[in-house]
Amino acid sequence: MKHSEVKNRIIETASFLFYKNGYNSTGINEIISEAGIAKATLYNHFKSKEEICLAYLKFKNSSFIQDVEDFTTSKPKGKAQVLAIFDFLELFFRDKDFNGCWCIKTVSEIPKDNEIIRAEIQLQKHSFIDLISKLITNNLENVKEAQVKSLARQIYLLYEGAVGESHLHQEDWPIKETKQLCSQIIS
Amino acid sequence: MKHSEVKNRIIETASFLFYKNGYNSTGINEIISEAGIAKATLYNHFKSKEEICLAYLKFKNSSFIQDVEDFTTSKPKGKAQVLAIFDFLELFFRDKDFNGCWCIKTVSEIPKDNEIIRAEIQLQKHSFIDLISKLITNNLENVKEAQVKSLARQIYLLYEGAVGESHLHQEDWPIKETKQLCSQIIS
DNA sequence: AAAATTGAACAGACAAGTCTGTCTTTGTTT
DNA sequence: AAACAAAGACAGACTTGTCTGTTCAATTTT
Numbered sequence: 476m477k478h479s480e481v482k483n484r485i486i487e488t489a490s491f492l493f494y495k496n497g498y499n500s501t502g503i504n505e506i507i508s509e510a511g512i513a514k515a516t517l518y519n520h521f522k523s524k525e526e527i528c529l530a531y532l533k534f535k536n537s538s539f540i541q542d543v544e545d546f547t548t549s550k551p552k553g554k555a556q557v558l559a560i561f562d563f564l565e566l567f568f569r570d571k572d573f574n575g576c577w578c579i580k581t582v583s584e585i586p587k588d589n590e591i592i593r594a595e596i597q598l599q600k601h602s603f604i605d606l607i608s609k610l611i612t613n614n615l616e617n618v619k620e621a622q623v624k625s626l627a628r629q630i631y632l633l634y635e636g637a638v639g640e641s642h643l644h645q646e647d648w649p650i651k652e653t654k655q656l657c658s659q660i661i662s
Numbered sequence: 663m664k665h666s667e668v669k670n671r672i673i674e675t676a677s678f679l680f681y682k683n684g685y686n687s688t689g690i691n692e693i694i695s696e697a698g699i700a701k702a703t704l705y706n707h708f709k710s711k712e713e714i715c716l717a718y719l720k721f722k723n724s725s726f727i728q729d730v731e732d733f734t735t736s737k738p739k740g741k742a743q744v745l746a747i748f749d750f751l752e753l754f755f756r757d758k759d760f761n762g763c764w765c766i767k768t769v770s771e772i773p774k775d776n777e778i779i780r781a782e783i784q785l786q787k788h789s790f791i792d793l794i795s796k797l798i799t800n801n802l803e804n805v806k807e808a809q810v811k812s813l814a815r816q817i818y819l820l821y822e823g824a825v826g827e828s829h830l831h832q833e834d835w836p837i838k839e840t841k842q843l844c845s846q847i848i849s
Numbered sequence: 850a851a852a853a854t855t856g857a858a859c860a861g862a863c864a865a866g867t868c869t870g871t872c873t874t875t876g877t878t879t
Numbered sequence: 880a881a882a883c884a885a886a887g888a889c890a891g892a893c894t895t896g897t898c899t900g901t902t903c904a905a906t907t908t909t
Contacts, residue, residue, distance in 0.1 A: 600831070
């Protein structure tokens with residue numbers, strides 16, 4: 476196996492396990508045995524478990540941003556493209572591997588003073604808010620420039636609430652209610 | 663110290679540590695040394711760490727429900743009493759011990775198949791939704807009976823989103839934005 | 850006297866990370 | 880083409896330390 480392939484395999488395996496079972500509950504031994512690699516190989520690619528955690532967050536986020544962009548742009552222009560993020564979430568929720576937001580999960584597990592992980596997570600969330608901002612300016616003509624930031628944040632908050640609560644309750648009414656609410660505020 | 667006082671001391675100490683540092687990261691040894699009791703005493707009151715976790719969740723929730731009720735009823739009747747939950751959250755957020763939602767934190771840490779903990783958390787959230795429903799029917803006369811459930815859920819989702827995101831970003835704009843949004847939908 | 854608490858030792862599992870030494874693959878040099 | 884070298888992957892033992900939960904004799908409280 477190529478060098479970069481091994482690294483990807485580690486990231487994918489660790490991501491699957493971290494997301495499914497939690498960061499603290501997933502041991503290095505579990506990762507290597509699942510990935511079918513040796514421990515020294517893992518530590519040849521990552522200098523610590525925390526470094527794998529960062530790679531996990533980045534991996535999840537880049538897939539997510541890509542998927543959301545693809546999904547929304549496949550919808551007809553206008554309000555529909557904005558509301559599409561909730562339809563995307565509905566699909567995400569129905570997936571058997573759905574386990575809520577990886578950022579919230581990770582923040583809940585790491586010590587409060589871990590600035591490195593926290594900074595990465597805040598960065599990711601801001602990139603998502605930026606995506607929503609772009610969706611707004613591209614699709615909602617009647618929204619003034621000065622309102623975009625606030626509106627993007629509100630939609631973001633609705634989305635995040637829906638992710639967490641649909642996961643907690645294991646039901647999809649949080650998605651439906653927030654989509655309904657979003658529809659109200661963009662009309 | 664009385665028997666029940668010891669038990670309360672364990673619950674308070676464990677709650678403080680679980681909430682601050684996380685459930686998995688808090689060991690039994692830390693709890694007993696912080697509470698100043700012997701390990702056998704702890705296991706005389708609780709048969710497992712999971713049982714302490716349940717007591718922790720119940721302890722946090724009953725304080726919370728009580729505090730929210732006291733705070734909202736101290737405000738003038740009408741819209742203000744509903745919006746007061748976001749002012750309450752603002753105070754909660756400014757508290758140095760604020761660490762987000764204990765339910766979300768705990769759900770993020772426990773195995774997916776732990777039905778006992780999960781059931782308790784869902785119960786707590788429903789009791790909070792009930793509280794919001796009562797706030798609506800007591801304060802918003804123009805809301806029809808049939809709309810109460812949906813509106814309560816929406817306000818609940820706004821609140822929960824605000825808790826999680828203010829914690830994640832360590833800023834209070836999520837609280838301000840959701841309060842603004844709430845104000846819009848109840849007018 | 851009965852009940853509860855104490856400290857300390859204990860068991861057994863598991864954690865992150867290091868290290869030794871071997872095997873395989875790749876690419877370069879002769 | 881053959882010999883060689885360097886890189887990286889391999890298994891797995893090992894260190895150091897933490898974890899939950901149990902046991903027990905001694906002491907304190909009621």
